[in-house]
Amino acid sequence: MTRPTRKQELSENHPAKRGKRLSAGGSLDVQHRSNITLARLQDESRVETETISSSRPRGLLAKGSSFLNVVELFAGAGGMGLGFILAKHADRRFRLIFSGEVHPIYVETLKCNHGLFSRMQKPGACLVPEQENVHPIDLDKKNALEHVASVARAAGGADVLIGGPPCQGFSSANRNSWSSDNPNNRLVDVFMRYVDKLRPPVFLMENVQGIVWTAKNGDNNSLSVAEYVLRKMKTFGYLVFPKLLDAVWYGVPQYRTRFFLMGIHRDTGYCEEDFDDWGPFPTPTHGRSSGRPFVTTREAIGDLPTIGNGHSVNEMDYCEPATKADNEFLSLMRKCAPKREILDHVTSRHADYVIDRYKRIPAGGNWQDISEMMSNYAQLERTHSNIYRRLKWGEPSITIGHYRKSMLVHPEQHRGLSLREA
Ligand SMILES: C[S@@+](CC[C@H](N)C(=O)[O-])C[C@H]1O[C@@H](n2cnc3c(N)ncnc32)[C@H](O)[C@@H]1O
Numbered sequence: 001m002t003r004p005t006r007k008q009e010l011s012e013n014h015p016a017k018r019g020k021r022l023s024a025g026g027s028l029d030v031q032h033r034s035n036i037t038l039a040r041l042q043d044e045s046r047v048e049t050e051t052i053s054s055s056r057p058r059g060l061l062a063k064g065s066s067f068l069n070v071v072e073l074f075a076g077a078g079g080m081g082l083g084f085i086l087a088k089h090a091d092r093r094f095r096l097i098f099s100g101e102v103h104p105i106y107v108e109t110l111k112c113n114h115g116l117f118s119r120m121q122k123p124g125a126c127l128v129p130e131q132e133n134v135h136p137i138d139l140d141k142k143n144a145l146e147h148v149a150s151v152a153r154a155a156g157g158a159d160v161l162i163g164g165p166p167c168q169g170f171s172s173a174n175r176n177s178w179s180s181d182n183p184n185n186r187l188v189d190v191f192m193r194y195v196d197k198l199r200p201p202v203f204l205m206e207n208v209q210g211i212v213w214t215a216k217n218g219d220n221n222s223l224s225v226a227e228y229v230l231r232k233m234k235t236f237g238y239l240v241f242p243k244l245l246d247a248v249w250y251g252v253p254q255y256r257t258r259f260f261l262m263g264i265h266r267d268t269g270y271c272e273e274d275f276d277d278w279g280p281f282p283t284p285t286h287g288r289s290s291g292r293p294f295v296t297t298r299e300a301i302g303d304l305p306t307i308g309n310g311h312s313v314n315e316m317d318y319c320e321p322a323t324k325a326d327n328e329f330l331s332l333m334r335k336c337a338p339k340r341e342i343l344d345h346v347t348s349r350h351a352d353y354v355i356d357r358y359k360r361i362p363a364g365g366n367w368q369d370i371s372e373m374m375s376n377y378a379q380l381e382r383t384h385s386n387i388y389r390r391l392k393w394g395e396p397s398i399t400i401g402h403y404r405k406s407m408l409v410h411p412e413q414h415r416g417l418s419l420r421e422a
Contacts, residue, residue: 067095069155071148073139073163073194074187075099076106078113080162080206085117085127095127097155098148104136120336140190149197161200165191170210170225188225192232199236201268205229205261209244212259226259238263239270241279249284253300253329254397297411298393299327301421304342309415310349316342345420354407358414363392391417 072081084094099114101107114128121127133151137144152158165187188207195203207226216228223231230240240263247256262280264270286292303326305316317340350358353373360370367374367388377383390409391397400408400422408417 065156066091067093068159069097069152069157070094070160070162071152071158071194071198071200072096072099073148073161073191074165075101075110076164078110078117080164080204081128082113082117084160084162085121093125093127094160096129097158098129098151099134100137100139100144100148102136102138107134107136110134116336139194140187145193145197148194152198158198158200159202161195161198161203162205163191163194164206167208167211170208170214188229192229195233195238195263196236199265201265203233203238203261203263205263207259207261209257209259212244226261229261233261233263236263237266239266239272241275241281243279243281245281248294248396249287249290250282251286251295251329252396253295253297254400256399294396295327295329296394297391297397299329300333300397302393303330304345304418304421306413307345307347307415307418308413309355310347311415311418312346314343314346316345318342342420345418347416347418350416355414357388358390358409361388361390361409363390363411364395365390 070081070084072078072084075081078099081096081099085096087094096114099110101110111131111134114131114134118125118128137147139145139148188205188211191205211226211229212224214225216223216225226242230242233240240261242259242261244257245260247254247258260281264280284290286294303318305318357367357370357373360373361367362369365388366385367377367380367383368385370388371380374380374383384406386398386401386406386408388407388409389398391411393411398408400406400417408422409415410417410421
């Protein structure tokens with residue numbers, strides 16, 4: 001499946017616009033949402049056409065233990081693992097028994113975050129790996145596979161294997177490397193190798209949407225990488241559930257669509273009929289079909305003090321008492337943050353001519369509103385629509401990528417977003 005052009009996406013007859021699914025052939029059937037306009041159209045259509053079922057699957061997942069062991073690969077800062085740690089069920093919790101990351105600086109971040117996650121839990125709850133056992137590890141190495149397998153054995157087995165193998169090769173932020181030849185794409189194979197070796201009852205792989213249209217062998221006639229993974233996982237005995245999910249549906253103040261593939265091993269006793277359209281994924285908590293509005297940019301960053309272009313003071317006070325987090329999102333975000341201080345509310349210093357441009361861009365606008373001022377851009381027609389995008393207070397943010405490259409603008413102040421806001 002080739003990536004649809006923007007013109008195709010927005011044409012009246014395009015299936016995505018009509019709320020239909022784009023199939024990449026075979027059993028891969030996901031709804032493509034590559035830009036904010038398309039995402040909004042789909043959400044409207046979903047409200048009209050779907051009633052969200054609350055039916056839950058029947059089968060039993062794992063042994064009688066009150067903990068399910070999670071092995072986290074390509075951990076980065078540990079965001080995926082955090083989701084599992086925070087997930088609560090009446091008598092079951094997830095605990096991370098291993099978090100694997102190769103980059104030494106990311107491992108330091110991971111360890112800091114593990115400390116934070118532990119403080120968010122009741123004292124004594126051991127939900128993160130022993131920190132002295134978290135070291136940089138190249139998961140592509142044979143001895144790494146053996147090591148992870150022995151950690152899992154010692155903990156009584158891996159119940160869930162999770163990971164987002166690096167995605168530069170499929171990322172729309174990096175169009176030049178859309179190819180399965182990109183060495184980063186090889187790491188999807190590494191993820192599958194771990195599934196094959198550990199055979200967890202459940203795996204969850206996350207990636208960017210580009211995995212759906214990147215051809216496995218670099219030509220448009222071959223399987224997409226997503227379809228290839230899905231087929232291979234089936235041969236390992238898994239029921240497979242591919243889905244594109246948007247973080248905005250779950251209370252994140254940002255449109256951010258990602259591809260998820262969940263596999264449930266047939267040995268668990270589950271079968272396809274146990275699941276509705278959403279498969280094993282949670283139904284949205286936000287958006288019209290749920291009765292709760294999306295979280296807006298104002299709710300997410302409206303509490304931060306006004307700063308100027310190039311502001312560089314790293315620690316500041318909130319404008320009001322830290323206890324006055326007046327919406328659900330802020331209360332959650334401030335739960336474990338330092339009580340009074342705001343960290344990293346700093347922003348790049350832009351040249352005066354850039355600030356002059358910002359001043360002319362309305363909320364929701366972008367470089368197209370000031371195209372006559374963009375004289376230093378050689379190929380304007382190739383300029384990404386996120387360049388000089390000014391956010392809107394009353395809506396979720398667009399997807400935040402490399403925030404300095406996109407040059408996202410504050411909803412009303414004439415400056416780029418601060419690190420804290422991004
Ligand atoms: C897309 S990020 C994962 C982000 C993560 N899911 C999170 O929530 O923060 C992929 C990560 O894989 C790491 N990585 C790349 N190659 C690796 C390898 N051979 N072994 C272990 N980690 C690797 C990268 O350094 C990067 O942090």
